[in-house]
Structures are given as structure tokens and as C-alpha cells.
Amino acid sequence: MSAHKKKPVPLAVGRSTAQESSSHGSIQISDDSQSVTLSLVSGASAKVLLYGATVVSWKIQERELLWLSEASALDGSKAVRGGIPLVFPVFGPPPAGTAVEKLAQHGFARTSKWNLLGRVEEETEGDKGVRVDFGLSSDSLDDETKAKWPYEFGLIYSVTLRESTLETKMVVQNPGSAAFEFNVLFHTYLRIPDVSTIGVQGLNSLTYRDKTLGGTEHQESSDVIKIASQTDRVYKSAPDAITVLEDDKPLYTVTKTGLNDVVLWNPYSDGAEKIGDWEPKEGYKNMVCVEAGSVADWQTLEQESTWEGGVTHKAHL
Template sequence: MEASIEPQYNTISSLTKTLHELISQTLQMDRPNKPSAISPSGTGPQPSVHSEQGRVIASLPTGDSVEVLLYGATVVSWKANGRENLWVSEAAKLDGSKPVRGGVPIVFPCFGPPPKDHATSALPQHGFARNTTWEYLGKSSSESGKLASGGDDSVKLDFGLSSSQLSEDAKKAWGYDFALVYSVTLARDGLQTMLNVQNKGDKAFEFQMLLHTYFRIDNISKVAINGLGSTTYIDKVLNATEHQQSSPSLQITGEVDRVYKSIKLDTTSITQDGKSRLDVTRDGLSDSVVWNPWIEKAKSMGDFEPKDGYKNMVCVEVGAVDGWTKLEAGETFEGGMIVKSHA
């Protein structure tokens, strides 16, 4: 590891200590409109956690599991009630050679192609978080802290990324001192993912963040997305023009690439055949992106397989992407999601 988060920290152990301190600060934050955290409800066998070949895998005695690549801290599998909830392309690269097509890639510090004449303008599309190797900081109790007494309902995995871990090119392109902690909490029927951003330098910076979640569904023609009614969105398929969704339910019948801004309801729900499939609750975030490439766009992407895979996935992505979030020196930002699975 090269330079560190702060000049006086010049060892891996010091970096880890700093990130753990950030985790502690994160758990003490009082977030507005905070949904109920995933937490255990009883006692019993402990969850199991192990790491292998650049990934961390956690499972509950119930059989529910989550798998996270250190490359990008990308969640590539989440199984609940014996069912896989995330879609990953059959052609996705899982060897660290390029960002993963599928799962939950982390977009930071810019969403999409960065604008010209901005501090992020020299960065690649979606920034560097999804194609940088993160550090596994270990497992811990859930946000409620109740796991200390034992239980089989929840386990939290923490991953860290700081400016010192970036490639030289990324450091030159975005030369700010920062620390990220990404917390992935696996619970019975639920998954919570939270990104904490801290400005460790002496000057402010602006950023965008998004959890680019690919959900697995059985048939896109039978899916509806609820909770976006009366919301203004930017339609990237229609030259980034603004529209307002009049229907409370969105059904996908072609390519969709929309940025929904300042959504009034905290939860966006995915139904299948009229039945609840997944509930996505934003925590500290007000925007969501809905994306499905449909036929032609899927054909044009080399790492999208099978080509008719668009029938079995839909992206509902929580984030802060309408404009920029400014973080002053020493300030901290946190946002993420809680997803509930319905069998």
C-alpha cells in the first residue's frame, strides 16, 4: 500500500484502524427517515463467514447466503429461501479484469460518463469504486448490536476503500483524500447495503453514488415496479428529457433507462404476477434508477449473456445522482438500501 488516508498513517494496520473508527462513527449516526434496520430476533447457531479466492461468503443456518467480491466490493449473490435474488451475466468477468456485469456494483464518485469541466471529468464512466480491490474489514454484529448475545438471524460484513488504495491513474484523475466503508448485512429474507463516505482531506469534494443492483426475476413481461407514481424522471432513452410518471405502476415493454428524482415514497416494490417479489427501501437517499437494456442494447454488450437475459433481470438502483453531493472537510455521508425478499 502506498500513501495512506492521512500522513501520519503509513501502515496497513493503521489504515484498518482508521476504517474501523469510521465504522464506529457510522453506527452512531442518526439518519433521517431511517427504516428499521435488519436485526436478529432470537438466539441459536451463529452465521458462518469465510473468504476464498478474492471473495467473502456469509451464510445463515437457514441457508440464506451472500457472496461479495473484494474487487469492487461487488455483491454477486444473495440467496433467500433457496432463491437467488441477483442476476449476474454468464459472461461477467469475476477475475478483477473489468467491472462485474450484474450483482450490485458500487458507482462512485460519478454516475455515468462524467461531465466536462468537473473534478470527476478525467474519471471513467461510473468512477473507480467498482473496479478497485477493497479491503475486507471483518464481520460484526448487526446495526442493532444484538448479535453479541448470539443468534442466527443476521451478520454484517464491512469493506473499506481509501485514496491510498487507488491506482496512480485514479489518484491523478481525482486527487482527494477519502475513506469509504461499505457494510453488507445478511438477514433472514433481507439484505442491507450501506455506503459511508468520509472526506479525510482539507478541501471539499463533490460526488455521486449509486448501488447498481441487478435483480433476478422470472419474466420481465409479468413484472411491475410500484412506488414511483407522480415522480419526475430523466429519460435517457429519450435524449435525457424530463417527464413525470402518471401511473403508480411501471411495466417494462422496451428499453428503459430512467433516473427518478426526489422520490416521495421510501420503498419501491417489484411485483411478479401481481405478487410481491422484492421491496427496495432507500435509506438516506432520494433517487433511483430503473434500467433494462431490452433486445438491441443487450445484443450490443459483449459481457451481457445470454442475449435474452434481459427477460430475467431488472435494475432498481438507489442513489444520490440528481446533481452532486458536496462533502466538506471532515464531513461524512451515508446512504444505502434495505431489500426484503418475498418467496
């Protein structure tokens, strides 16, 4: 069956509360107009803040599938610690001598207020879902950020909730007269029962940059990667599907499209102690970041061109 899509339906963000419902599910804007909740008739749900367009909750059968720090700021005062923060246009500390060198770590997408563009009903091979689109452009940035990164751009970020998956997609547009370079990353914090019982499969034989060892490069030799210490690796040219196993059974599958790399991160005990908004400190036992993106090298977007990439997170419950 071919994919069936309806045209975007604008959401009534001018009211203090807005709700759009259909046979697929519903989209509800919070009373303070600062978040959107997607719900399906099956009971699956997702919550997205307009600040950073950050997904802060994804539930199936009332089970929370994303890890969120109990000390994370959710009021727009700083980047959210947990959920799915968006990294653009730079990953990590900006390198000196580059066009992004004046920006904060991980760029401005995760700390900007996004616009709510509308909702869409989708059905693919009988799998019904609801989607919300968010937008951010150079016109949305404050003067200070524009001065640090003076390129014309447009971002469209889509979050689609289905019965067993959460899909996130980014479209980057360059309407300007000059090309620009960028990194992009979906910084997904997956909730897990216990870090000692999980493994990550699909990265064997790949070259990775180990940020805990000064950024040196190594070759992965494990079919199933176990996390027993602080882990911060960028796997280059990764396959499209990565699986998180619990006791050798699939727990999550992370499938990427149009993205080159995968970052595997867990701060472990020593790293969590140094992160001020990480609570509880033992929370590292219940999360693993499997982050799809294009960050090992810069992506170049020519004038009047468009780039897109996305991630599908599937839970095996």
C-alpha cells in the same frame, strides 16, 4: 427490542482460507482470498468479491435473487456485469468541465480492490444477521486514478445478510482539507421470473430523466410501471420504498435511507445485443435494475465530514 450489535471482529485474511462462525451464521473467505461468503443457519447466503466489493450472489432457500451475466468477468479484469456493483464518485459518463471528467464511466469504486475490515453479528428485534465491512481510501488508489481525482476520501461499505433481506450501506468520509462532490449508487440487478409479468410501484407522479430520450425530463403517470422496451430512467426525489410486483403481488421491496433517487433500468433486446459481456442475450427477460442512489444532483461533502446512505433489499418468497 432495541438493536443489539457486537464489536467488529477482524477476519484472518492472511491465511489462504479463513472462517468465522457463530450462532447467527458464518463468514468464509475463499481459498484465493478474493471473495467472502456470508451464510446463515436458515440457509440464506451472499457472496461478495473484494474486487469492487461487488455482491455477486444472494440466495434464500437456494433461490438466486440477483442476476449475473454468464459472460461477466469475475477475475478483476473489468467491472462485474450483474449483482450489485457500486457507483462512486460519478454516475454515468463523467460530464466535461467537472472534477470527475477524467474518470471512467461510473467511477472507480466498482473497479478497485477493497480491503476486508471485519465481521459483525447483529440482532434487531429478533432478526439475526451477519455483516461484513469493506474499506477503500485514497491511499488504496493507483497513481493514475489519484491524478484524475486527487481528493482524500475514505469509504466503508457494509453488507448485512438476514433471513429475508440483504442490506448494503456506504459511509463516505472526507478527511482532507478540501470539499468534494460525488454521486453514489447501488446498481442492483434483481433476478425476476419474466419481465413481462412484473411491474414497479412507488414512482407515480415523480419527475424522471429519460436517458433513452436524450435525457429529457418527464412526469411518471403510471401507478405500476411495466417494462416493454429499453428503459433507462432517473427518478428524482423518490420515496424511500419501491416495490417490484409479479402478477400484482410483491416480489421485492427496495428501501433506501439517506439516498435521493431511484434509477430504473432494463436494456431490453436492442440494448442487450450491444453489451459485449451480456449473456445470454435474452437475459434481460430475467432481470430489472432498481437502483437506489443520489445521482440526479451532486452531493457535496465538506472537509472532515461524513455522509452515509444505504439500501435494504427484501425478498417476498
